[in-house]
Amino acid sequence: MNQATTPEILGCEPLIIGHKSRAEITELVAHPLDHFPNKIWFALLAVSLSAFAIGLGCIAWLIYKGIGVWGNNNPVGWGFDIVNFVFWIGIGHAGTLISAILFLFRQKWRCAINRAAEAMTIFAVMCAGIFPAIHVGRVWFAWYLFPLPTQQNLWVNFRSPLLWDVFAVSTYLTVSALFWYMGLVPDLATLRDRTKNPVKKTIYSILSLGWRGASRQWKHYESAYMIFAGLSTPLVLSVHSIVSFDFATSVMPGWHTTIFPPYFVVGAIFGGFAMVLLLLSVTRKVFHFENIITISHLDAMNKIILFCSLVIGLAYATEFFIAWYSSNSFEYYTFVNRMLGPYGWCYWIMVLCNVMAPQIMWFRKYRRNILVMIIVSFLVTIGMWFERFVIIATSLSRDYLPSSWDMYYPTRFDFGVLLGSFGLFFTLYLIFVRVLPALSVSELKGILKSSNPKGEVDDVQA
Amino acid sequence: MFKLKPKTPFKQIHPHSGIAAQFGEPNHLLDAVKRLKKEGLNEIEVFTPYPVHGIDAILEEKRSKIPWVSFIAGFVGLLVALLMQWWMSGVDYRLNIGGKPFFSGPAFVPIMFEVAVLFSALATFVVVWGACGLPKFSSVFEKDHRALRSTNDEFLVYCDRSDHRFDAARIEEILKNSEAFDIRVVGEL
Numbered sequence: 001m002n003q004a005t006t007p008e009i010l011g012c013e014p015l016i017i018g019h020k021s022r023a024e025i026t027e028l029v030a031h032p033l034d035h036f037p038n039k040i041w042f043a044l045l046a047v048s049l050s051a052f053a054i055g056l057g058c059i060a061w062l063i064y065k066g067i068g069v070w071g072n073n074n075p076v077g078w079g080f081d082i083v084n085f086v087f088w089i090g091i092g093h094a095g096t097l098i099s100a101i102l103f104l105f106r107q108k109w110r111c112a113i114n115r116a117a118e119a120m121t122i123f124a125v126m127c128a129g130i131f132p133a134i135h136v137g138r139v140w141f142a143w144y145l146f147p148l149p150t151q152q153n154l155w156v157n158f159r160s161p162l163l164w165d166v167f168a169v170s171t172y173l174t175v176s177a178l179f180w181y182m183g184l185v186p187d188l189a190t191l192r193d194r195t196k197n198p199v200k201k202t203i204y205s206i207l208s209l210g211w212r213g214a215s216r217q218w219k220h221y222e223s224a225y226m227i228f229a230g231l232s233t234p235l236v237l238s239v240h241s242i243v244s245f246d247f248a249t250s251v252m253p254g255w256h257t258t259i260f261p262p263y264f265v266v267g268a269i270f271g272g273f274a275m276v277l278l279l280l281s282v283t284r285k286v287f288h289f290e291n292i293i294t295i296s297h298l299d300a301m302n303k304i305i306l307f308c309s310l311v312i313g314l315a316y317a318t319e320f321f322i323a324w325y326s327s328n329s330f331e332y333y334t335f336v337n338r339m340l341g342p343y344g345w346c347y348w349i350m351v352l353c354n355v356m357a358p359q360i361m362w363f364r365k366y367r368r369n370i371l372v373m374i375i376v377s378f379l380v381t382i383g384m385w386f387e388r389f390v391i392i393a394t395s396l397s398r399d400y401l402p403s404s405w406d407m408y409y410p411t412r413f414d415f416g417v418l419l420g421s422f423g424l425f426f427t428l429y430l431i432f433v434r435v436l437p438a439l440s441v442s443e444l445k446g447i448l449k450s451s452n453p454k455g456e457v458d459d460v461q462a
Numbered sequence: 463m464f465k466l467k468p469k470t471p472f473k474q475i476h477p478h479s480g481i482a483a484q485f486g487e488p489n490h491l492l493d494a495v496k497r498l499k500k501e502g503l504n505e506i507e508v509f510t511p512y513p514v515h516g517i518d519a520i521l522e523e524k525r526s527k528i529p530w531v532s533f534i535a536g537f538v539g540l541l542v543a544l545l546m547q548w549w550m551s552g553v554d555y556r557l558n559i560g561g562k563p564f565f566s567g568p569a570f571v572p573i574m575f576e577v578a579v580l581f582s583a584l585a586t587f588v589v590v591w592g593a594c595g596l597p598k599f600s601s602v603f604e605k606d607h608r609a610l611r612s613t614n615d616e617f618l619v620y621c622d623r624s625d626h627r628f629d630a631a632r633i634e635e636i637l638k639n640s641e642a643f644d645i646r647v648v649g650e651l
Contacts, residue, residue, distance in 0.1 A: 022615035223526035224590035
């Protein structure tokens with residue numbers, strides 16, 4: 001009854017390939033939720049859970065023995081803990097960019113990818129949250145981070161960017177989760193109304209709050225959705241800006257620069273998009289979403305990766321140029337040391353992965369090649385992790401006083417916790433795709449051709 | 463201005479008793495609603511699987527007041543954060559940190575922003591469900607297997623019996639003429 005045909009306007013490719021009806025979209029998205037997962041899924045879950053278990057074991061040992069089990073030492077007080085924190089927070093940013101910023105820009109192609117990307121945001125922020133909590137050493141005092149009244153009568157230090165981080169990250173997690181849940185409610189109502197299983201029906205009924213899709217409900221819903229997008233947009237920019245303040249407001253060479261907030265935000269979106277691409281290119285294949293998350297969706301995301309790569313490359317160059325141009329010998333030394341010092345190999349991995357590798361995306365042929373994009377996304381993920389490592393390890397290991405220089409070597413517990421965070425992330429994602437609709441059903445129905453009455457708003461869609 | 467609840471709270475959103483019909487195409491749906499409206503019926507509601515634009519104008523729905531709530535909540539959050547930081551750092555326990563003033567205005571801005579966003583988002587989230595009359599777990603549609611399609615691929619038009627222009631025969635005729643199917647009585651008589 002409802003058909004999506006190739007629209008003729010501006011030679012755009014269709015957002016949804018083929019003649020899909022509304023019911024077909026529902027069935028396609030609900031299919032993974034109705035069927036028992038196969039062996040591959042269980043194998044992947046076993047691997048992720050094992051990784052997570054290793055991480056938990058390392059954390060338990062860390063709490064028992066103390067921070068000394070990590071490689072952190074006197075000049076390098078921040079090691080893998082903060083590297084991983086910044087890395088995971090960054091991964092989260094792509095989801096909000098897709099759900100909020102692309103929404104405000106009326107980018108309709110976001111409808112196919114926003115649900116999974118938003119879920120990734122929440123999972124990534126959860127992974128990120130582990131690190132500040134455990135790196136305080138005595139985790140049972142982690143609640144000191146919040147301005148709660150205590151017997152000492154002492155309050156938290158509101159002038160510290162580390163405290164701003166606490167507020168920024170917890171607000172980000174809360175708002176992202178609410179936004180994501182809001183988007184889920186109409187889809188949960190759809191699932192509630194089609195399921196025959198009484199247990200599922202009860203769960204979906206409770207979670208969908210009794211949503212019926214009345215016109216008056218949609219009116220409020222769309223208004224609130226817009227507000228959430230409008231709130232999330234400055235929020236996501238603020239979160240990584242504040243993360244960068246952790247560095248920029250200190251006096252360390254290589255950290256104390258005004259370029260940090262935009263540099264970090266773009267880096268976050270860059271790394272996040274790589275992760276979204278990595279997961280979605282697999283998810284679409286496994287769940288047969290190829291006609292909804294089409295190759296042109298991936299093409300568009302690759303363009304964003306390419307753009308971010310250029311900005312990141314420019315930021316690296318600007319940093320270096322300013323280090324030289326400022327005539328500050330400490331700053332200049334830090335950057336030469338980054339390239340040619342003992343951690344030089346990390347720097348070159350970073351440049352290779354973040355600046356060089358994505359340049360292949362200039363070619364349409366490679367932007368549309370799944371294997372190429374998986375390799376590039378994988379490299380970008382590695383590169384962005386090394387970027388944070390380079391920023392933290394090189395600046396801290398060689399600061400102003402050569403007498404206090406020391407190398408930082410991570411221990412197996414550092415690697416174990418990092419592995420554990422990946423385990424948690426993939427475990428949550430694997431569970432998510434089996435229990436909740438991985439695509440936004442109601443939004444996809446709204447972008448089908450002739451989904452809106454003739455002559456009304458959004459009558460014709462590309 | 464800030465009254466969120468309509469005079470007859472959620473009468474249309476949560477149907478009690480009336481006539482319902484299904485539609486397969488948004489154009490037919492729009493057509494039917496226009497005709498029903500012309501007939502003088504006011505207690506009409508449309509249930510759709512996605513927001514169909516154009517219906518809201520015909521049903522004469524007012525703009526949602528939710529943005530006002532979000533704005534005020536955000537503003538309150540801003541003030542709460544400012545007052546909290548001023549009182550904790552500047553009044554209750556003054557601590558000299560690097561010689562910075564006890565009331566460090568610019569340093570308080572990030573947390574003011576974050577708390578404003580948090581308050582605004584929480585208020586929006588609570589108010590949007592309130593305005594939608596949710597949560598509500600019982601519905602006359604629950605036992606009506608045709609109505610369940612209206613969250614999947616069909617559109618549902620509902621005319622409430624309480625409407626003073628309610629005329630079952632006339633409504634049925636209009637619905638039939640605009641390609642509705644499964645025209646039926648829902649709820650108890």
